[in-house]
Amino acid sequence: MLVLLVEDNRDLAASVLDFLELQGFDCDYAQRGDHALQLCQDNNYEAMILDIMMPGLDGLNLCRELRAQGKNAPIIFLTARDTLEDKLEGFDAGADDYLVKPFDLPELEARLKAISKRRTANSTSLKVADLEANLDNHEVFRNKQRIDLSPACWKLLIALMQASPRVLSRQELESVLWKDSPPDSEALKSHMYTLRKQVDKPFDKNLIHTLRGVGVALRDTSDA
Amino acid sequence: MLVLLVEDNRDLAASVLDFLELQGFDCDYAQRGDHALQLCQDNNYEAMILDIMMPGLDGLNLCRELRAQGKNAPIIFLTARDTLEDKLEGFDAGADDYLVKPFDLPELEARLKAISKRRTANSTSLKVADLEANLDNHEVFRNKQRIDLSPACWKLLIALMQASPRVLSRQELESVLWKDSPPDSEALKSHMYTLRKQVDKPFDKNLIHTLRGVGVALRDTSDA
DNA sequence: TGAAATTGGTATCAAATTGGTAAGCAATGA
DNA sequence: TCATTGCTTACCAATTTGATACCAATTTCA
Numbered sequence: 425m426l427v428l429l430v431e432d433n434r435d436l437a438a439s440v441l442d443f444l445e446l447q448g449f450d451c452d453y454a455q456r457g458d459h460a461l462q463l464c465q466d467n468n469y470e471a472m473i474l475d476i477m478m479p480g481l482d483g484l485n486l487c488r489e490l491r492a493q494g495k496n497a498p499i500i501f502l503t504a505r506d507t508l509e510d511k512l513e514g515f516d517a518g519a520d521d522y523l524v525k526p527f528d529l530p531e532l533e534a535r536l537k538a539i540s541k542r543r544t545a546n547s548t549s550l551k552v553a554d555l556e557a558n559l560d561n562h563e564v565f566r567n568k569q570r571i572d573l574s575p576a577c578w579k580l581l582i583a584l585m586q587a588s589p590r591v592l593s594r595q596e597l598e599s600v601l602w603k604d605s606p607p608d609s610e611a612l613k614s615h616m617y618t619l620r621k622q623v624d625k626p627f628d629k630n631l632i633h634t635l636r637g638v639g640v641a642l643r644d645t646s647d648a
Numbered sequence: 649m650l651v652l653l654v655e656d657n658r659d660l661a662a663s664v665l666d667f668l669e670l671q672g673f674d675c676d677y678a679q680r681g682d683h684a685l686q687l688c689q690d691n692n693y694e695a696m697i698l699d700i701m702m703p704g705l706d707g708l709n710l711c712r713e714l715r716a717q718g719k720n721a722p723i724i725f726l727t728a729r730d731t732l733e734d735k736l737e738g739f740d741a742g743a744d745d746y747l748v749k750p751f752d753l754p755e756l757e758a759r760l761k762a763i764s765k766r767r768t769a770n771s772t773s774l775k776v777a778d779l780e781a782n783l784d785n786h787e788v789f790r791n792k793q794r795i796d797l798s799p800a801c802w803k804l805l806i807a808l809m810q811a812s813p814r815v816l817s818r819q820e821l822e823s824v825l826w827k828d829s830p831p832d833s834e835a836l837k838s839h840m841y842t843l844r845k846q847v848d849k850p851f852d853k854n855l856i857h858t859l860r861g862v863g864v865a866l867r868d869t870s871d872a
Numbered sequence: 873t874g875a876a877a878t879t880g881g882t883a884t885c886a887a888a889t890t891g892g893t894a895a896g897c898a899a900t901g902a
Numbered sequence: 903t904c905a906t907t908g909c910t911t912a913c914c915a916a917t918t919t920g921a922t923a924c925c926a927a928t929t930t931c932a
Contacts, residue, residue: 496766508752515758521745528732534739553718574907590784610891611909617892618907636890636917637799638786644718645692645794798918834880835920841881842918860879860928878929889918900907 425540426450426467430460430483431475431502436525440473440502443529449536457481464490469497471540473532476503476514484517491518498539502527550585553631553644555623557585566627576601577619581642584632589643591635616640649764650674650691650792654684654707655699655726660749664697664726667753673760674792681705688714691792693721695764697756700727700738708741715742722763726751774809777855777868779847781809790851800825801843805866808856813867815859840864 427449431437434455441451452467454460458480460472472490476483487499498520503510506524514522520539523532548560554567564571564581573581583600584592598606601615616632624630633641651673655661658679665675676691678684682704684696696714700707711723724745725738738746744763747756773782778791788795788805797805807824808816822830825839840856848854857865 508755511755512758515762520762521759531732531735534736535745538739538744551718551720555718576908591786607909609910613891613893614909617894620892634891635786638802641785643785800919831920833921837880837882838920839918841883844881858880873932875932876930878927880925880927882925883923885921887919887921889916891914891916893912893914895910895912897910898908900905902903902905 425470426452427536428452428454428460428463428467428469428472430454430457430473430478430486432456432478433475440529440532444533444536447533455479457483457486460486461489464493464495471498471500471536473500473502473536474519476501476505476510484513487514487517487519498536500532500535500539502532550582552585552588552642553629554627555585555631555642557582564623566623569626571622573622574615574618576615577622580615580619581623584640584642587642589641591639591641593639597640649694650676651760652676652678652684652687652691652693652696654678654681654696654702654710656680656702657699664753664756668757668760671757679703681707681710684710685713688717688719695722695724695760697724697726697760698743700725700729700734708737711738711741711743722760724756724759724763726756774806776809776812776866777853778851779809779855779866781806788847790847793850795846797846798839798842800839801846804839804843805847808864808866811866813865815863815865817863821864 427444429437429440429444429451430453431440432455437453437455441453444451452463452469454463455478457478460474461481474483474486481489483501483503487501490499499518500521500523501514501519502523502525503514504525511522521535523535548558550557550559556565557563559582562578564573564578579600580597583597594612597616598612601612606612620632624632631642631644633643633645635641649672651668653661653664653668653675654677655664656679661677661679665677668675676687676693678687679702681702684698685705698707698710705713707725707727711725714723722744723742724747725743726747726749727734727738728749730748735746745759747759772784773780775781780789781787783806786802788797788802803824804821807821818836821840822836825836830836844856848856855866855868857867857869859865
């Protein structure tokens with residue numbers, strides 16, 4: 425995971441970098457806000473840790489600029505400014521978290537992970553309600569019970585889980601299986617039928633919901 | 649946005665609830681961890697604020713249980729326990745943020761929003777009074793209650809919500825359903841009737857208003 | 873003022889559409 | 903060969919749609 429640290433205090437930066445790299449993060453470092461902005465044009469950081477008071481471009485404006493550019497990687501402010509107003513200004517600038525100095529390195533790590541976990545689409549396991557899919561070993565469990573799926577059903581389920589709770593249209597589902605040249609038959613219905621039979625039928629709560637005229641959604645709706 | 653607050657101190661809870669509701673959040677409240685767990689089975693919260701020390705089931709285990717159930721709504725711990733170990737345990741249990749008491753209500757709000765923004769950022773939803781439509785999920789709620797609409801009714805409602813509080817003429821409404829070749833019958837009346845029956849009838853306040861000779865408007869008029 | 877006309881709400885229904893179910897069959901690979 | 907998988911088709915149930923008839927309320931106009 426590639427992280428950018430922007431901090432004008434070299435000593436502090438060094439200890440943070442040491443720690444994060446020890447924990448397995450890939451880190452880039454900038455000492456000035458304007459340099460950081462430059463780095464962001466060329467790299468796709470998965471998270472950023474920003475000081476506020478810095479030469480060149482302060483952290484708040486750096487954050488605002490990045491957000492204005494449509495970059496929405498998680499941002500944590502790391503600063504000595506600890507008043508309520510400071511914090512609100514930070515969140516208002518588009519930050520995801522705000523940590524006041526002095527701080528513990530493990531807390532920074534925990535917050536970094538917490539804030540990044542939502543974006544990690546490359547996570548090896550998907551979970552929706554009691555349904556779990558492990559992308560690495562190609563396994564699906566519901567309620568701790570293994571489910572064997574055919575390749576087609578697997579693809580459909582993964583697509584639905586990744587989209588959850590969004591609805592996928594018939595067309596989107598077809599393109600999952602056949603890219604852009606779907607058979608001119610009702611093959612999709614067939615596969616969906618098989619998928620439901622395995623994923624929903626044996627259990628007392630349906631996760632696969634049909635939205636007539638729209639498509640299919642996989643979600644945990646608390647109602648019937 | 650539906651939020652669950654779990655906190656055993658009634659006074660603190662009351663002030664948090666007051667504040668959040670003033671800021672436009674819909675809140676549910678539980679005083680015990682086990683009650684909260686129960687509530688989570690029946691409701692789909694968009695975020696949760698948990699105390700740690702509580703009767704019944706402590707916040708950490710509540711959080712772990714929810715995560716194990718595949719519920720991944722953002723969770724913020726709100727607690728007096730302020731050591732590094734406490735915080736790490738909180739994040740480890742699956743929390744997204746950790747706020748130490750005493751705290752400022754605006755900071756809680758800022759953190760709540762920061763943590764929720766990722767899921768709401770890309771989900772386009774329309775809201776008029778207590779009526780809410782999510783375009784991605786293709787879901788409609790009124791007063792937290794799900795409403796099932798036929799494709800035609802959905803299209804009409806979305807058009808009305810997007811136009812709200814503007815009036816849509818009969819012709820505009822027809823072009824929503826049939827582009828430019830409406831049937832020569834009163835089919836529109838039929839669909840509008842069905843729509844009202846589902847959206848307005850079951851509730852004590854009408855949002856769909858007819859302006860005789862003009863058209864139909866969806867709006868929250870404070871009068872009868 | 874009041875009768876007629878117009879507009880819009882209510883209700884029911886048949887035809888069309890959509891989607892779930894099930895069975896059959898060919899292709900593939902163990 | 904046998905089992906699995908993918909595709910095809912047919913059939914059925916449920917929902918949706920557009921149609922129509924009939925009211926109720928409002929407006930028009932004599």
